Amino acid sequence: MSRSVIPLAERMRPAVLKDFFGQEELIGEGSFLRAAIEEDRVPSVILWGPPGCGKTTLAHVIAKLTKAEFIPLSATASGVDELRKVIDRAESGHRLGVKTVLFIDEIHRWNKAQQDRLLPYVEKGVVTLIGATTENPSFEVNSALLSRARVLVLKQLSEEAILMILKRAIESSNQEFRESRNQRIDEAVLAFIAQQANGDARFALNTLEAVTQQRKEVTLDLVKEILQKSHLLYDKKGEEHYNIISALHKSMRGGDAHASVYWLARMLEGGEDPLYVARRIIRFASEDIGLANNTALLIANAAFDACHKLGLPECGVHLAHAVIFMAKSHKSIAAYEAYERAKKDVARYGNLPVPLHIRNAPTQLMKELGYSKGYQYTPREDSAGQQYMPDELKDVKYFADE
Secondary structure, three states: OOOOOOOHHHHOOOOOHHHOOOOHHHHOOOOHHHHHHHOOOOOOEEEEOOOOOOHHHHHHHHHHHOOOEEEEEEOOOOOHHHHHHHHHHHHHHHHOOOOEEEEEEOHHHOOHHHHHHHHHHHHHOOOEEEEEEOOOHHHHOOHHHHOOOEEEEOOOOOHHHHHHHHHHHHHHOHHHHHHHOOOOOOHHHHHHHHHHOOOOHHHHHHHHHHHHOOOOOOOHHHHHHHHOOOOOOOOOOOHHHHHHHHHHHHHHHOOOHHHHHHHHHHHHHOOOOHHHHHHHHHHHHHHHHHHHOOHHHHHHHHHHHHHHHHOOOOOHHHHHHHHHHHHHOOOOOHHHHHHHHHHHHHHHHOOOOOOHHHOOOOOHHHHHOOOOOOOOOOOOOOOOOOOOOOHHHOOOOOOOOO
């Protein structure tokens, strides 16, 4: 394949650790993984991290620096048949003393049966597994397979690391830039690309390549034109979805209106359904604010109604109004805790009978059995001492009376 046809992000994959930028805690001097790579004793590992943080690149570096045969598979394009071929090849090599490193990209996309087929060969050492995933392996990878591999967490790359990757790409492709593009790229432009990449090196390199292919002066305006809008990391079905809604909830609970608006914007700009956010705010209005400000539930419902009627982008301001109100309101969890305590009593005591005097008596038989007998009708008489609880719970209080 012609070098020009291969994407820049693929051409720039480093072959040695010194060219791998970021993840210092994972592969820095004295780290477990660096020592394992240098000593050619890499165990089975699961590389877990966000897109573009270097999972696949690190696997390629390991392949080049170890003496094992490196076999890559994509979980989205392979199944049991492909795995069987790999295992047959690995078993042949194992008998000859040749190690095999099997790299499975997006391992979370393999189903349980596929993962189970791999398990015994990892256990026997026929293959050393390197799995890459953007999803929490606790949820997506079989526990048996997890117990035989070490989970290594890769962090989102810093802007500084992205900037170094971009500079390396330009230096490595210097002749290419001079001969086919005759372009000069200012540091400010590279810094802007790094900032817009949101920690994704692949996105940054793809952006650099797209910009330089325009064969015109590379300016901030050109970069903005290429990008058109920010590409935010927000998987509506993945862990980041739950991380960010948790951040919004805790920011409102903690009274930080500014953080609340920021996390709201992260969700909406990332493509979240505004009705999902509105439903969470309705829950918050009673769970966290409750009796401290009964208006909160009215505001939350009004925001939901506005989202239902208008949709995005118009309803963003209604949700901002709501989250600021929630954040700035006094908080009370009395209603939330009262229900939780009552729920425990329901589970503990089961179906306690309703006291006879507060039962309805629509028939003569019920009246004869004592239904409604002695009931004190509050609008007409003093019912302060009337019992409404079952006898077993008559003195129970679920929240403090004011």
